[in-house]
Amino acid sequence: MTKYIIRRLLQTIPVLIGVTILVFSLMHLVPGDAAKIIAGEGASDQTVENIRERLGLNDPLYVQYGTFVGNAVQGDLGSSIRSGRPVMDEIGARFWVTFELAFYSTIVAVFLGLIAGIISAVRHYTLTDVTVMIIALFGLSMPNFWFGLLLIQWFAIGNWMPESLEFLKMRPSGWGDDWRQVVLPVLTLGTGGAAIIARMTRSSMLEVIGQDYIRTARAKGLTERIVVYRHALKNALIPVVTVVGLEFGGFLGGAVLTETIFAINGMGRLTIDAIRTRDFPMVQGTVLVISVLFVVVNLLVDVSYRYLNKRIDLN
Amino acid sequence: MISKDNVLEVRNLQTSFSTDKGEVRAVDGVSFDVPKGKTIGIVGESGSGKSITSLSILRLLAENGKIKGGEIRYKGEDLTKVSEKRMRELRGNEISMIFQEPMTSLNPVYTVGQQISEALISHQGMNKKQAMVRSVELLKLVGIPSPEKRVKAYPFELSGGMRQRVMIAMSLACDPEILIADEPTTALDVTIQAQILELIKDLQERLGMSVIFITHDLGVVAETCDYVAVMYAGQVVEYSDIRTLFKQPKHPYSIGLLNSLPRHDIDQEKLMPIKGNVPSPHEMPTGCRFAPRCPAATDLCRAKMPELMTDDSGNQIRCWIYSDEWPGEKEVNVYGETRIAKG
Ligand SMILES: Nc1ncnc2c1ncn2[C@@H]1O[C@H](COP(=O)(O)OP(=O)(O)O)[C@@H](O)[C@H]1O
Ligand code: SF4
Ligand SMILES: [Mg+2]
Numbered sequence: 001m002t003k004y005i006i007r008r009l010l011q012t013i014p015v016l017i018g019v020t021i022l023v024f025s026l027m028h029l030v031p032g033d034a035a036k037i038i039a040g041e042g043a044s045d046q047t048v049e050n051i052r053e054r055l056g057l058n059d060p061l062y063v064q065y066g067t068f069v070g071n072a073v074q075g076d077l078g079s080s081i082r083s084g085r086p087v088m089d090e091i092g093a094r095f096w097v098t099f100e101l102a103f104y105s106t107i108v109a110v111f112l113g114l115i116a117g118i119i120s121a122v123r124h125y126t127l128t129d130v131t132v133m134i135i136a137l138f139g140l141s142m143p144n145f146w147f148g149l150l151l152i153q154w155f156a157i158g159n160w161m162p163e164s165l166e167f168l169k170m171r172p173s174g175w176g177d178d179w180r181q182v183v184l185p186v187l188t189l190g191t192g193g194a195a196i197i198a199r200m201t202r203s204s205m206l207e208v209i210g211q212d213y214i215r216t217a218r219a220k221g222l223t224e225r226i227v228v229y230r231h232a233l234k235n236a237l238i239p240v241v242t243v244v245g246l247e248f249g250g251f252l253g254g255a256v257l258t259e260t261i262f263a264i265n266g267m268g269r270l271t272i273d274a275i276r277t278r279d280f281p282m283v284q285g286t287v288l289v290i291s292v293l294f295v296v297v298n299l300l301v302d303v304s305y306r307y308l309n310k311r312i313d314l315n
Numbered sequence: 316m317i318s319k320d321n322v323l324e325v326r327n328l329q330t331s332f333s334t335d336k337g338e339v340r341a342v343d344g345v346s347f348d349v350p351k352g353k354t355i356g357i358v359g360e361s362g363s364g365k366s367i368t369s370l371s372i373l374r375l376l377a378e379n380g381k382i383k384g385g386e387i388r389y390k391g392e393d394l395t396k397v398s399e400k401r402m403r404e405l406r407g408n409e410i411s412m413i414f415q416e417p418m419t420s421l422n423p424v425y426t427v428g429q430q431i432s433e434a435l436i437s438h439q440g441m442n443k444k445q446a447m448v449r450s451v452e453l454l455k456l457v458g459i460p461s462p463e464k465r466v467k468a469y470p471f472e473l474s475g476g477m478r479q480r481v482m483i484a485m486s487l488a489c490d491p492e493i494l495i496a497d498e499p500t501t502a503l504d505v506t507i508q509a510q511i512l513e514l515i516k517d518l519q520e521r522l523g524m525s526v527i528f529i530t531h532d533l534g535v536v537a538e539t540c541d542y543v544a545v546m547y548a549g550q551v552v553e554y555s556d557i558r559t560l561f562k563q564p565k566h567p568y569s570i571g572l573l574n575s576l577p578r579h580d581i582d583q584e585k586l587m588p589i590k591g592n593v594p595s596p597h598e599m600p601t602g603c604r605f606a607p608r609c610p611a612a613t614d615l616c617r618a619k620m621p622e623l624m625t626d627d628s629g630n631q632i633r634c635w636i637y638s639d640e641w642p643g644e645k646e647v648n649v650y651g652e653t654r655i656a657k658g
Contacts, residue, residue: 212420213419213421215420216414216422217422217433218375220406220434220437221402221404221406221408221434222403222433222437226437235423
């Protein structure tokens with residue numbers, strides 16, 4: 001197992017190199033002169049030249065790349081053009097907001113998804129199963145932002161809301177001091193994720209329940225509860241773990257719409273704002289951090305999959 | 316020969332599956348007795364309903380399967396009628412089963428010890444520690460080397476033969492009255508097959524349980540069984556003691572089966588497989604199911620299904636030749652052998 005983890009860690013190195021090259025190229029792939037764009041319209045040639053010098057844009061590409069990676073490894077991603085503050089500090093401030101959102105959303109997704117999936121599988125081809133799966137299909141096909149808007153409409157704007165639920169109302173400043181404001185955005189992200197997990201759990205459970213070892217478990221005289229929860233579920237969860245991990249990774253990097261709708265100052269919005277204002281170091285920084293997070297989450301998913309699935313030959 | 320001391324009596328069992336193509340009557344007229352402490356064999360070609368018979372006894376059929384008729388009497392209780400709760404008390408405790416596929420019959424995510432322990436914990440009220448101690452003993456009983464170590468192994472760490480030994484250990488955990496072994500050696504290498512057969516025989520003698528041994532191999536039956544039920548197309552066509560079956564088989568299908576078995580005492584040239592094919596479950600013949608292939612078939616055979624009849628020696632046979640109604644010759648030639656008709 002340790003050997004596997006080490007090998008898997010080594011495998012991430014080429015991926016990370018690829019990511020840094022891509023991110024680095026961002027600056028050079030933009031049409032036009034990056035320095036000019038940064039300087040803004042009407043800037044003097046001297047200003048542009050200064051910016052070019054400051055960003056090291058006159059150096060050969062490989063030197064620039066080397067500097068970029070060298071700095072990045074030390075946690076230095078340059079400074080934001082807009083605010084002048086170090087990119088890493090800005091990201092650090094926003095990261096935990098996104099992380100919290102992703103984390104709670106994943107918990108909601110897993111909780112709802114597993115329950116729905118197990119019920120559906122145990123009662124397969126009954127009315128319950130069909131109902132749950134139709135709801136899941138809705139959850140899957142409904143765009144997140146639309147569901148988010150609906151939730152805002154129902155809870156935050158509508159004035160029929162009972163007093164006790166007042167806390168759900170969004171404040172203009174968005175994600176604020178009250179932890180309870182997490183509820184709506186987390187529901188928005190979580191339900192979509194739950195639908196995927198429910199479908200995965202159901203199909204995985206159904207496949208496992210047809211296996212020979214489930215018949216063996218029944219032949220031992222175990223109760224149906226033990227057969228389902230001890231013998232079937234543990235096997236059925238192995239592929240689900242992968243989906244959960246990937247969803248969490250997706251939430252970390254791709255909650256842009258949800259963050260925008262609920263005015264949450266997370267990584268997604270930081271990226272979008274940076275792109276809009278052509279804050280290149282910031283774009284590079286956020287894309288790099290999100291990519292690295294993805295690689296790390298993938299690594300964790302693979303390792304836990306391997307751990308759960310002891311059947312797989314470790315070579 | 317039918318002794319009064321039967322632990323299990325199966326009478327005219329009928330088990331069907333509902334499928335897209337309609338009802339499949341996989342088992343349709345199976346009767347046999349399991350005398351206490353004896354081994355009975357169920358032989359028949361693949362698809363003749365052997366596994367479905369054994370799964371019916373434990374009521375472990377797939378969801379689309381159902382016992383439609385007949386009786387399964389275990390010590391006076393009719394297993395087709397008892398509650399699911401009662402069935403759970405019996406499964407793995409008084410009647411246990413080992414399956415054809417040792418590679419897939421163990422749960423991959425639990426250790427051997429955990430899987431053997433379960434039956435002990437649920438039926439004998441042992442705690443985890445006692446169950447583990449007993450699991451080690453059981454592994455030793457079935458001849459697994461260094462059982463203290465193997466008890467902690469996961470199935471993927473064991474070979475097919477070892478896994479089948481684990482399955483046997485698991486099935487013996489609660490000292491069952493009846494062990495059902497459904498083609499326990501079919502999926503194994505020839506050398507391992509012999510070892511597993513020897514093990515089951517040896518354990519049967521030591522523990523005194525009854526064994527229902529299912530196989531498509533008559534050679535295996537000759538070595539292990541006291542009585543044999545021959546199945547054809549979902550029915551028992553002959554049930555007799557082992558000596559009678561091998562010396563003087565009665566049913567034309569049994570005669571054909573024995574003729575196609577390589578034997579040392581007979582010229583290999585005389586070997587002849589039974590012509591024709593097993594009927595598909597969707598188009599069963601209305602009369603005797605063997606009639607389309609039987610060299611002695613008459614119009615009566617094709618029109619009317621023979622019942623399972625008990626003969627003078629207590630053996631059972633499903634064939635018109637041995638009834639008063641037989642319309643053909645007195646001396647019937649079947650696959651080169653002569654049988655005297657009753658009529
Ligand atoms: N789940 C099922 N659905 C429909 N038909 C089935 C099912 N299981 C078994 N059968 C049918 O029952 C018949 C007997 O099968 P089986 O008892 O497994 O034969 P065998 O003697 O080889 O053990 C086969 O013809 C098969 O088509
Ligand atoms: S009943 Fe007729 S067809 Fe069937 S086995 Fe006997 S002789 Fe052959
Ligand atoms: Mg079978």
